Structures are given as structure tokens and as C-alpha cells.
Amino acid sequence: MAIIGSGPSGFYAAEAVQKKVPGVAIDMFERLHAPYGLVRYGVAPDHEKLKSVTKVFDMVAGKPGLRWFGQVELGRDIQLEDLTRRYHAVVLATGAQASRRLGIPGDDKPGSYNAADFVAWYNGHPDFRHLQFDLSGETAVVVGHGNVALDVARILLKPVDELASTEIASHALEALRNSKVRKVCVVGRRGPAQAKFTNKELAEFEQLAGVTAMVRDDELTFNEASRFELESPAGDEARRNVVLLRKFSDVAADAVSPNERCIEFRFCLAPVRLEGNDEVEALVLERTALTGSAFQQGSRGTGEFFLMPCHAVFASVGYKGVAPANVPFDARAATVRHVNGRIVDESGVQQPGLYCTGWIKRGPSGVIGTNRNDSVETVATLLADLQAGALGEPAAGDDIADLLRDRGVDFLDFQAWSRLDAFEKQTGARSGKAREKLVQRHEVRAALQAVAGSSLTCTT
Numbered sequence: 001m002a003i004i005g006s007g008p009s010g011f012y013a014a015e016a017v018q019k020k021v022p023g024v025a026i027d028m029f030e031r032l033h034a035p036y037g038l039v040r041y042g043v044a045p046d047h048e049k050l051k052s053v054t055k056v057f058d059m060v061a062g063k064p065g066l067r068w069f070g071q072v073e074l075g076r077d078i079q080l081e082d083l084t085r086r087y088h089a090v091v092l093a094t095g096a097q098a099s100r101r102l103g104i105p106g107d108d109k110p111g112s113y114n115a116a117d118f119v120a121w122y123n124g125h126p127d128f129r130h131l132q133f134d135l136s137g138e139t140a141v142v143v144g145h146g147n148v149a150l151d152v153a154r155i156l157l158k159p160v161d162e163l164a165s166t167e168i169a170s171h172a173l174e175a176l177r178n179s180k181v182r183k184v185c186v187v188g189r190r191g192p193a194q195a196k197f198t199n200k201e202l203a204e205f206e207q208l209a210g211v212t213a214m215v216r217d218d219e220l221t222f223n224e225a226s227r228f229e230l231e232s233p234a235g236d237e238a239r240r241n242v243v244l245l246r247k248f249s250d251v252a253a254d255a256v257s258p259n260e261r262c263i264e265f266r267f268c269l270a271p272v273r274l275e276g277n278d279e280v281e282a283l284v285l286e287r288t289a290l291t292g293s294a295f296q297q298g299s300r301g302t303g304e305f306f307l308m309p310c311h312a313v314f315a316s317v318g319y320k321g322v323a324p325a326n327v328p329f330d331a332r333a334a335t336v337r338h339v340n341g342r343i344v345d346e347s348g349v350q351q352p353g354l355y356c357t358g359w360i361k362r363g364p365s366g367v368i369g370t371n372r373n374d375s376v377e378t379v380a381t382l383l384a385d386l387q388a389g390a391l392g393e394p395a396a397g398d399d400i401a402d403l404l405r406d407r408g409v410d411f412l413d414f415q416a417w418s419r420l421d422a423f424e425k426q427t428g429a430r431s432g433k434a435r436e437k438l439v440q441r442h443e444v445r446a447a448l449q450a451v452a453g454s455s456l457t458c459t460t
């Protein structure tokens with residue numbers, strides 16, 4: 001089988017098949033020179049423990065029968081037909097590669113950024129290396145109440161010396177060293193009971209050296225439906241968030257000394273437009289009120305507007321999948337059309353041998369571990385189809401590696417990645433960092449040349 005994408009869902013799909021079909025041949029294709037998807041390019045660099053899940057993925061990659069092809073992109077180097085002609089089954093595990101914009105007037109002004117771009121930039125994603133973020137103003141606003149919003153706020157505020165030992169990209173570390181940002185406001189349309197961030201992420205602001213966390217008393221109020229949510233068993237995470245937010249609300253704004261940095265959590269505020277002459281100077285917000293029944297509350301504008309002066313705005317309003325060519329896609333949900341991981345067209349007709357898992361299947365939700373169950377479901381569907389004789393025999397008998405060589409694709413195998421991995425750790429150690437990520441293609445090439453006995457092409 002072929003798996004496209006080597007993020008968590010791709011590796012968990014491989015693991016699930018390996019468990020059920022010993023000796024199965026799996027080819028995994030990854031567009032970048034490094035595996036692990038958002039574990040490498042999304043998870044914040046100061047969340048080092050979470051990154052240790054890559055050891056599980058390395059074990060999966062090391063099992064006989066699995067070949068990893070780095071620097072091979074579906075749609076650029078290989079097409080879907082190349083795969084369906086050569087494999088019994090193809091599993092798409094390409095994640096959610098795009099992000100949603102605020103979609104308000106002024107959104108395109110310098111100083112208006114996508115949180116997803118900022119995250120990819122500080123994590124050393126090759127596609128985002130060229131970006132520049134103007135951190136010369138004192139106040140930044142992050143729009144969104146999820147964990148990614150909190151990651152962005154924390155990276156903006158955390159003492160740079162604490163980031164310096166992580167695997168954060170050096171270009172980002174340098175920019176953050178010169179950052180003038182002192183205050184970050186995290187705003188969202190709904191109330192504290194509806195915020196999507198987890199208690200663990202929120203609690204980090206209690207411990208952040210030199211950073212004071214604040215909430216306004218008048219925004220820590222709850223209507224009847226919100227009180228019901230908080231008292232329900234399903235409201236456990238939100239209840240614990242509210243306990244913390246109450247602690248933050250005890251802090252008076254004038255308690256923050258001029259040398260200190262601060263974060264302010266703001267609720268029931270909808271972004272309306274970005275103002276400024278040549279660049280962002282303020283975000284106009286409308287106060288909102290919650291409507292609807294418990295656990296389904298939306299927000300509506302109240303007609304009360306105000307201006308929040310700021311120099312940078314980071315929109316953290318969600319990731320979305322990108323349609324792979326010739327695969328049925330639900331544009332509204334930005335996910336591949338499927339039933340239990342089996343790809344189907346608009347009328348529900350199965351696309352033989354095509355499956356999906358992870359964020360491209362269910363959208364951008366859940367933690368790394370959520371992808372394990374998701375992939376187990378997809379693999380169960382695939383194996384049921386195999387048993388039912390629904391998977392056709394591949395038409396082409398040649399090896400995909402030969403096709404890639406014929407096309408002049410400089411692909412990497414997992415041994416090459418392991419050498420790059422060791423190289424990154426070694427170069428990082430010299431400056432006290434967990435690793436110094438190789439970001440650009442020419443750096444990857446040079447590193448491979450520097451490591452004795454390496455080759456740019458697959459050796460298997």
C-alpha cells in the first residue's frame with residue numbers, strides 16, 4: 001500500500017496495518033525532507049516532551065517492508081494515477097495544509113498575519129522561511145480561543161533565553177530577541193466557558209517568568225446556558241479554565257510593572273476591521289452576546305464597537321485541508337469525502353482502493369493521539385475491503401522508485417533522514433539547542449554531503 005503524508009495519521013495508519021498484516025509492504029511519501037508533519041512543524045518548540053512521540057514513528061518506519069520517500073509530493077512529483085496503478089490501496093494522510101483568514105476589511109494590511117504562518121515560520125518549515133513578522137510594536141492581538149492561539153501568545157511573550165535551548169528556528173529566535181512586543185491580547189467571539197483552549201495550555205501562563213496574565217471581571221460573566229455548560233460533566237475542562245481565569249482576574253492592570261510583559265484574555269469580542277494608514281494600527285471590535293442553547297451557543301453583535309490599538313494581529317481561526325487532484329472533496333468542510341475512511345464521491349460511490357485518515361479526513365481537530373484511533377478505523381475499513389475482494393490488482397508491475405529516478409526526483413530514504421536528524425542534533429548541541437533545524441533545500445543537500453557516506457537518492 002501507499003501512504004501519502006508522514007505526519008501522525010500516516011504513521012499510525014502504517015502501524016495499524018503492520019499489526020494486522022505482518023510483512024506488509026508500505027511505501028510512504030512525504031513532500032518535505034523531514035517526517036512527522038505538525039509534530040515537527042506545528043507543536044510548539046517549548047513543548048519538547050510531546051515531540052518524543054516521534055520515537056514511536058521511527059519504530060514504525062524501521063519495520064521491514066516500510067520504505068519512506070522524502071521530498072516526493074503528490075501532485076508535483078507523482079500523480080494519483082501513478083499510485084493507483086502500482087498499489088492495492090492508497091491512503092491519503094496529507095493533513096490540513098491551509099489556514100483560514102479573518103476575512104474582514106483591512107485583513108491584507110502589513111501587520112495582519114495568519115497564526116498558522118507564524119507557527120510554521122518559528123518551527124522552521126521550509127515553505128515559510130521567507131516570511132517576515134514585524135514585532136516592533138508593543139501590543140499584539142491574537143484572534144482565536146484555541147491552543148494554537150495560546151502557543152502564538154506564549155512564543156511572543158516567553159523570555160527568549162528560555163526558548164534558546166529548544167529546537168525553535170534560529171531566524172525566529174533572532175527576530176524574537178529583537179521583539180518589542182510587551183502585551184498580547186487574546187480575543188474571541190464567545191465567552192470563557194466556550195473557549196477551546198485546554199487547561200494545561202492555559203495554566204502555562206501562571207508559570208511564565210516575567211509575564212502577568214489578566215482577565216477583566218466584566219468579561220468573566222456567565223448567562224444561564226453557560227452556567228449549565230460549566231456544571232455539566234462535559235464542562236470539566238471549561239470549569240477548570242474558569243477557575244484559572246478567575247485567578248487572573250484578581251490582577252489589577254496597574255500591577256504590571258513597565259519591565260514586565262502581560263497577556264490579557266478577552267471574551268465576547270468579534271473582529272470587525274483592521275485600521276491603519278500603511279499598516280495595522282488598530283483592530284476594531286464589536287462586543288457580542290451569546291445566543292442559543294447550552295453547548296450550541298453562537299454569538300451576535302450588540303452594536304457596541306471599540307478600537308484596540310495594536311501593531312500586529314495574528315488570526316488563529318483554523319486550519320483547512322487542500323483538495324488533492326482527482327479526489328472527491330467537500331469544499332465546505334475542507335475534507336476528503338469518505339465513509340469510515342473509505343473515499344466516496346458525492347453520490348456515495350466508493351473510489352476503489354482510496355482511503356483517508358487524520359486531518360484531511362476529519363478536519364483540524366483533536367490531539368496527536370486522536371489520529372491513532374482515526375487511522376485504526378481507516379485501516380479496519382481497508383482490510384474489510386481487502387477481505388471482500390474489493391481491492392483490484394495493480395496494473396503496473398514496476399517499482400515506484402524507478403519511476404521517481406526516471407523523473408529525476410531527488411528523493412530521500414529514512415536512513416538519509418536519520419542522518420539529517422543526527423546532524424541537526426549535533427549542530428544544535430554546539431549552541432545549546434535541542435536541534436538546529438535544516439530549513440532550506442540547499443542546507444539539506446549540504447548536510448547530506450557533510451555526513452560521510454550519505455547519498456541524496458534512495459539506496460534500497
Ligand SMILES: Cc1cc2nc3c(=O)[nH]c(=O)nc-3n(C[C@H](O)[C@H](O)[C@H](O)COP(=O)(O)OP(=O)(O)OC[C@H]3O[C@@H](n4cnc5c(N)ncnc54)[C@H](O)[C@@H]3O)c2cc1C
Nearest residue numbers: 005007008009031037038042073074094095358359367368
Ligand atoms: C500549531 C499546532 C500545534 C499543535 N500542538 C499540538 C500539541 O501540542 N499536542 C497535540 O497532541 N497535538 C497538537 N497539534 C495537533 C496535531 O499536530 C495534529 O493532530 C496532527 O499533526 C494531525 O496529523 P496529520 O497526519 O493528519 O497531519 P499533519 O501532521 O499535517 O501531517 C501531514 C503530512 O503530510 C505531508 N503532505 C501534505 N501534502 C502532501 C503531498 N501532496 N504529498 C506528500 N506529502 C504531503 C505534510 O508535509 C505532512 O508531513 C497541533 C496542531 C497545530 C496546527
